[in-house]
Amino acid sequence: MTMPSEGPLVLGIDLGGTKILAGVVDAENRIVGRSKVSTPAREGPVALSGALIQAGREAIEAAGIGPDHLAAVGIGSPGPLDVEAGVIRSSPNLNVIDFPLKATLSEAFGVPVAVQNDVRVGGFGEFRLGAGRGYREVLAAFVGTGIGGCLIRDGRIVTGVTGNAGEVGHLIVKAGGPKCGCGRRGCLEALASRTAITRRVHKALKKGASTPLREVVKSKHSRLKSRELASAYRSGDPVAVHEVERAARFLGLALGGLINVLGPEIIILGGGVTEAIGPPFVELVRNATRSQAMADPDRLVRIEQAELGDDAGVLGASLIAREQITHPQNVHSG
Numbered sequence: 070m071t072m073p074s075e076g077p078l079v080l081g082i083d084l085g086g087t088k089i090l091a092g093v094v095d096a097e098n099r100i101v102g103r104s105k106v107s108t109p110a111r112e113g114p115v116a117l118s119g120a121l122i123q124a125g126r127e128a129i130e131a132a133g134i135g136p137d138h139l140a141a142v143g144i145g146s147p148g149p150l151d152v153e154a155g156v157i158r159s160s161p162n163l164n165v166i167d168f169p170l171k172a173t174l175s176e177a178f179g180v181p182v183a184v185q186n187d188v189r190v191g192g193f194g195e196f197r198l199g200a201g202r203g204y205r206e207v208l209a210a211f212v213g214t215g216i217g218g219c220l221i222r223d224g225r226i227v228t229g230v231t232g233n234a235g236e237v238g239h240l241i242v243k244a245g246g247p248k249c250g251c252g253r254r255g256c257l258e259a260l261a262s263r264t265a266i267t268r269r270v271h272k273a274l275k276k277g278a279s280t281p282l283r284e285v286v287k288s289k290h291s292r293l294k295s296r297e298l299a300s301a302y303r304s305g306d307p308v309a310v311h312e313v314e315r316a317a318r319f320l321g322l323a324l325g326g327l328i329n330v331l332g333p334e335i336i337i338l339g340g341g342v343t344e345a346i347g348p349p350f351v352e353l354v355r356n357a358t359r360s361q362a363m364a365d366p367d368r369l370v371r372i373e374q375a376e377l378g379d380d381a382g383v384l385g386a387s388l389i390a391r392e393q394i395t396h397p398q399n400v401h402s403g
């Protein structure tokens with residue numbers, strides 16, 4: 070256990086589809102107590118409230134502090150959200166509609182609560198404490214089960230008039246392409262996420278391809294884990310190599326286009342797939358992106374791997390919580 074530094078302690082929570090990560094974070098942005106609770110996916114609002122509160126209490130206990138030492142709570146949650154009201158509008162994965170995240174947590178912990186989209190929170194964590202340190206214009210893309218994004222301009226999260234800006238995963242990179250979870254066709258997420266790669270691997274297996282992945286995704290519904298994909302990729306398995314390279318090309322189409330439009334200082338690549346394959350994946354995406362970015366002939370835009378891993382969400386959530394205490398008017402940006 071790390072001893073907390075002087076200054077207000079905040080609780081950061083990262084609400085994910087499979088797990089809830091919580092951490093008490095001190096004024097020097099160190100996690101001084103953490104906890105992990107399985108997300109009661111599909112069990113509905115009562116179970117979800119219980120799990121969130123449990124995760125928070127366990128982190129507080131692990132930090133060795135009393136609940137009254139906490140100054141604020143921040144949480145990153147899957148959306149769509151009403152950020153101002155702190156409500157999850159609907160989440161099929163969590164089986165909730167109009168879930169009062171902010172009210173639930175402020176009642177349980179008796180402090181102000183800041184709510185923001187999970188990916189934006191992770192991106193903000195990377196911006197302030199990870200690969201984006203020292204930059205003001207940042208674009209982050211997280212490649213995992215889906216593809217999430219976060220745009221930061223002049224040091225603030227851009228959420229746009231819709232409240233949902235930053236959805237890099239739903240840029241359409243192949244007209245009429247495969248169907249995306251959002252209902253549209255040809256979104257980046259439908260071509261370059263782990264889910265998309267898994268679907269392609271199943272297809273290759275059906276055609277009789279010889280690959281060690283046959284042992285990994287035995288049934289039609291087997292999911293491919295990032296580390297399994299990474300290990301097949303590293304071993305030079307032609308199916309894994311082909312699919313990873315294809316995903317990187319589609320990422321390049323989207324990110325290169327975004328360089329042309331936005332000209333960020335840095336693009337941060339994170340998420341399970343990026344972390345598992347590591348620098349070779351970043352290099353593939355970097356090359357694919359550069360080949361699409363006509364507006365950056367001098368290669369001024371840096372393209373780097375995220376640094377915080379699983380802690381990005383908890384740290385980012387703690388930062389938005391801290392901002393709520395110190396600059397309540399700045400929490401929501403346009």
Ligand SMILES: [Zn+2]
Pocket residue numbers: 238239249250251252253256258
């Ligand atoms: Zn989509």
